[in-house]
Amino acid sequence: MRALKRFGADGIALLLATAIFLVPFSFMLLTAVKDRVQSADLDFAWPTSWPVVQNFVEVIEARDYVLLRAYVNSTILTVVSVALLVIFGAMAAFVLQRRAGKIGKMADFLVLSGLIIPPAIVPTIWLLQGLGLFKTLPGLILVEVAFNLSYAVLLFRAFIAAIPRELDEAAMIDGCSGLRLFFRVIFPLLRPVTITVILTSSVAVFNDFVNPLYFLPGDENATVQVTLYNFQSQYNTQWNLLFMDIVLITIPPLLLFVFFNRKIVAGMTAGAIKG
């Protein structure tokens, strides 16, 4: 009886999870592999024909390979932003954790502000334009670094707090301090949290829609999210292609999730609870 009850609970949970969480994803997949006519119904039906390869090729070739270029842009954006985030964030967090004082308190306050305050959009555009970085990839990279820095600093600081100071002192006796102390001794120890920061920030930057929309508009060097958005307004009769695009864009986070599920979850909960 007990076992039956437990199977029952499992069954109900599975059924609900399928209905609520898996159906939307199967809808994406099914629509992506339908032909153009059937996909226009936008209903939840089994495909009558399976032009999978054709849809894939068409989406890639659409508008002169815009999706491929967007993929390149998004990759550069994500890799460079995350690399800078990790290095800048870890260095700042190290001093912030180790050295209290007026500047430390100030920095603490700024970190929290960065988590809460919504960025001022048009003044940022004005500033980037003044620096000659508006509508450029480097400009957007700096924006992503600035807006995601607080979160990275919080994660790093919590981790550094668990590294004993005796280690620093030992290194200092060996004549290692400042930059060398950080890069030779501390940074290698941060590996676990570095991986967490890399994963969570990559997902955030890759999926970001608002900042590219404002700071890198136009088709020339759009990111995948903006391309997807533009795709909808220009090709709203070809739903199969739109959803093929969605599927292609969902693959990178899906891969990260499959391989690093635990790390990502750990990072997001740690960040939340410490924040």
Place this chain on the structure above:
Amino acid sequence: MTKQHAGPRTGPAPAHEKHVRASKQRAAYPYTLYLPAAVVYLVIFLVPTVMAFYFALTRWTLFDSTFVGLQNFRDFFAEQNLRIGFANTLFYAVVTSGLKVVLGLLLGVLLTSRLRLRGFLRSVVFFPVLVSTVAVGFTFSALLRPDTGLVNRALALVGIDGPDWLGDAGTALLSVALVDVWKGVGIATVIYIAGILSIPRDYYQAVAVDGGGAWHRFRHVTLPLSWPATYSVILLSFIGGLRSFDLIWTMTRGGPGFTSDTIASIIYKQYQAGFFGLSTAGNVILFVVVTAIVVPLNYFLGKRQAAL
């Protein structure tokens, strides 16, 4: 953050020792390590935030600005189309964070129970967090279509005539908020799971000794002791909800009419229309709303946490 002492100490340190320690600190933890982060943060984030307070008071074309006083703010509150964003933003934040707390807690309890499929279900609930908001927005726009959409087809099966979720002024914003909950409840759930798992088993054993049932366990142990998780979930989803733009923009673009506009979508619309001063005034208003809600909320929730 508290200052850590190297060892036990009696009385205040002699002056020279203090000096040595300070200079050692300077050498070991130089402020130059702050420099790259500080430059990017100050220039790209802080300067625009501060400048916004000035530009919000101007008529502005990016190249030159004329000071107009509080005119932009007056416009913001006088025009119905703009004022509605205010109420909508609050509604959206309250609905999303309320539902995330309730559903996140329920799912957290469920997924820490002895279900066999626990691991699989946790993944299923969490995955939408990692999917791009634009993709989620488009997918649900299709699922919520009035005639062919899956949601209304399913409702028709049980005899309910579903509304035009996104096309009807009465349901548009609520529908978007529900999709937001669908996408974001995974975060709330994993936060609750972490919170519930950190509750010492002894409490549950104590309830069992007293003969308490499942409801008792939930009501008197899980619920009060997962308070830190609730605190995080409320704060996170409130901050997110007040600022939310992408899901609204991809699903309704603030429509029909202006009925599902939030402050963030109005900022974008005014920017697109070339009213940079007005757009920036929207930013300042959003800033005030967020700080006026989040800072007291943080204080209040933090106090309750300390009292526990």
